[in-house]
Amino acid sequence: MKRIALILMSLVLTASIATACGQGGTAKKDYDTITMVWYPNESGEDLKAAREEIGNLIKEATGKEVEHKLTTDYAIAIETIANGNAHLSFLGAQGYIEAHNKNANVLPLFVNSGASGTLDDALYYSWLNVKKGNEAPYMKDGKYTIDNIQGKRFSFVSNSSTSGFKVPSSGIVSYFSAMDNWKSLTQEDLVEGGSGKFFKEVLFGGSHQGSAVNLLTGRADVAAFCDTCVANYVELASGTENRPGAVYRVRKDAADPFTSLVGSEFTVISVTPVLNAPFVYNKDVLTEEDAKALTDLFTSDAVAKNEKVFIPKGSEFKGLFASTGTERFVKVEDAWFNPIRELSN
Template structure:
């Protein structure tokens, strides 16, 4: 009788142990000491900027290649808000994401398991010129309001309706806000100006809007909802064309293309000019090591940094091809591995 009872107890313990282990898949220690399962699905979350229909071909091609490399299903999670994308990654609900550098830093501050895996180079094929541009733009017909002695001046943006992208955007908030605070804090009236002030409006702006994407911020300007807007060059490149001047230079004029897709379809033909241009470190692909595991990390990094990826026209399209893809190629652009410390200059903006 005792032997039978002991056998039943061992059997029960075994069943409970199996149930608690989840049955399938490895586990990885999470940042808070728990266990996150490394399962058979790679979940990739996308920012609003890359969640549109125009980026579908690139998203699906990246998913297909990752699936082939890992032998796992890839699920795309599209978003309409920066915060949702970041929360999904930080809270172990996604394995992989393509984020801005500021969002990466914010995510890593909250979960040390967030790591960079690859970043796009510049034309040289190296990190030396791996930069895009943060713009401050105004409508062409009103550009005279934003000049002093014939030159654009940040002094003129006081008391305007201003549009940012998101407070987690590098080029659409962090960089322009750092420049604005550095400029205005020299004046007694704005000596104590803070990031929170810029997000809330006063004392500098009469109203602050957030476009929730770079495209949305640009449309805020072109539709008349904002007087000045911050957004980046690469995120609107498919929708606009240079109309006058040299690309990415102060005073350059851009026009929304005829037939431009949403959300620019309502502002086709409208023009804006650049009053400020600031280089920014390129955006990284990042992973949550708690849920993706080292084996898949290595496979995906090898894929992303491969010649196959760099030469894939669904992901890297020639600038004059007329096609839309995640990246534009003008030279030797490709993805390369990048370390966390490369983004220290962005961290410095918060100090």
């Protein structure tokens, strides 16, 4: 009888706890360390100091220690934040949307602004690129065109990348589906190459740096990657930044994976603006109090002036966000990313 009574008491206690948690909303895990998971693009050794500065700010805002979780795969980072094994992440717009679709409690905190200091120009650029010297097939009447990318060896970044897959693949489908022989073309058709396929061969670099290396080492004829993720490794050799025809050269001080490619050049043949990437959190595991503290600090004037976060021109610090003096972090809502969602419709 005593055993039965203990079991009944245990069941009642368990039910009471469950009811209390239900009434109070989603129960938060106790934590004294905040885990930040990074994409492969930002996981390199050359960006360690930049990651640590972000970690210092997270600690300043919350009073908690910070663990950096590095990845070699987009899908791992997305799954880690979605399943609550990380509190925070810095994801591209497409990666955020995928994480949010997996768990609606993954939400954006803020993005880096444009030069206006607002969301109005909070953009970076998705490029399609060819090796310098191979531009001729991609020119028509003195202008760059993507007409002849069909049948080539093509490198994307990851199918979870905004500027390395979602945006360029959408643009390719939109352009070529107007032609009778490709009128049924879909984004899924671009994932795999081969006989009868749109591309002769399709590669995935795993990161923007990896896609650029695929191009410069001759594994791909055309490659998609973005301006910001290769900015620490290349310099403008000729032309106008973020415009078709711009030629970029691998810098003398370029870190891995470009150390053996110093001096190599590529030409941008197509440029598409993309919404800036958000810092996101999982509200299942991060308290609203910490989320607010993080937003308040990161969107402050003090962080806008932090030269280890917003890197002024001429600085030798390898960071994530270039600055002209007016950029800052700006609070953002889920709906701001709807234009990227619509690329899948």
